[in-house]
Amino acid sequence: MILRTIVWFILFWLYQIYLIPKLIYAYILNKNNKIKERDSFVYGVAGRWARFLVKMTGSTVKVIGEENIPHNSPVVFIGNHQGNFDIPIYLGYINKPKAFISKIEIKKIPFISTWMKYMNCIFMERDDVRQSLKAINEGVEYIKQGYSYVIFPEGSRSKGDNINEFKTGSFKLALKAEVPIVPVTMKGSYKIMEKNGFFITPAYIEVIISPAIETAGMSKEDARNIQDKVKNIISSNL
Numbered sequence: 001m002i003l004r005t006i007v008w009f010i011l012f013w014l015y016q017i018y019l020i021p022k023l024i025y026a027y028i029l030n031k032n033n034k035i036k037e038r039d040s041f042v043y044g045v046a047g048r049w050a051r052f053l054v055k056m057t058g059s060t061v062k063v064i065g066e067e068n069i070p071h072n073s074p075v076v077f078i079g080n081h082q083g084n085f086d087i088p089i090y091l092g093y094i095n096k097p098k099a100f101i102s103k104i105e106i107k108k109i110p111f112i113s114t115w116m117k118y119m120n121c122i123f124m125e126r127d128d129v130r131q132s133l134k135a136i137n138e139g140v141e142y143i144k145q146g147y148s149y150v151i152f153p154e155g156s157r158s159k160g161d162n163i164n165e166f167k168t169g170s171f172k173l174a175l176k177a178e179v180p181i182v183p184v185t186m187k188g189s190y191k192i193m194e195k196n197g198f199f200i201t202p203a204y205i206e207v208i209i210s211p212a213i214e215t216a217g218m219s220k221e222d223a224r225n226i227q228d229k230v231k232n233i234i235s236s237n238l
Helices: 002-018 020-031 035-055 086-093 104-108 112-118 129-144 168-177 220-236
Strands: 060-064 076-079 099-103 122-124 149-151 181-187 204-209
Touching: 002 020, 002 035, 020 035, 020 112, 035 086, 035 112, 060 086, 076 168, 076 220, 086 181, 086 204, 099 104, 099 112, 099 129, 104 112, 104 122, 122 129, 129 149, 129 168, 149 168, 168 220, 181 220
Parallel strands: 060 204, 076 149, 076 181, 099 122, 099 149
Antiparallel strands: 181 204
């Protein structure tokens, strides 16, 4: 367990160094406004990197219900947040390019934050209402350009099978952009790290993708109830 953890972290940072030339290439594509080429390149690199991270833990990931993902339009994935490995699992095992609504502290992590920038991830200060609203509006504009997003409405990791309360504002992005919400149940990802403190151990993870919920033309009553509806769908798969 200890050896696996040490090796994983060494390889994590070595991989970041290996990716520096690719990061430079992404910068060049972005600077030259070759956005489609940048997106294709960045998502490809991110997917391979994410699968590498998960495989190095010795874990197995099974995706159920991938046919429920609309592929002809952007979506907002909304799911429970069990552990640190949720993000690489989304990146590596759900076959649709996506960015994340992330807490602003992630901007301090070298390399990672730059890749996230090129993926159009949005960094949100949860305690700043004005900045949060600005971030939502920014996300809506990106969605209009065809980008999909992932939101963890609990706001922090549950570190287990329980689901914490969903934050009301988490659904504003999908409702305002009028794109489908795709409920995602993460089952077992906390067993990789959180269950064992800081140590990494192999785990079996299921990612259950439920049918999309259309928000275009949704009534005010349905919009008010969407938070409970999505939470119940996710909970039912745990």
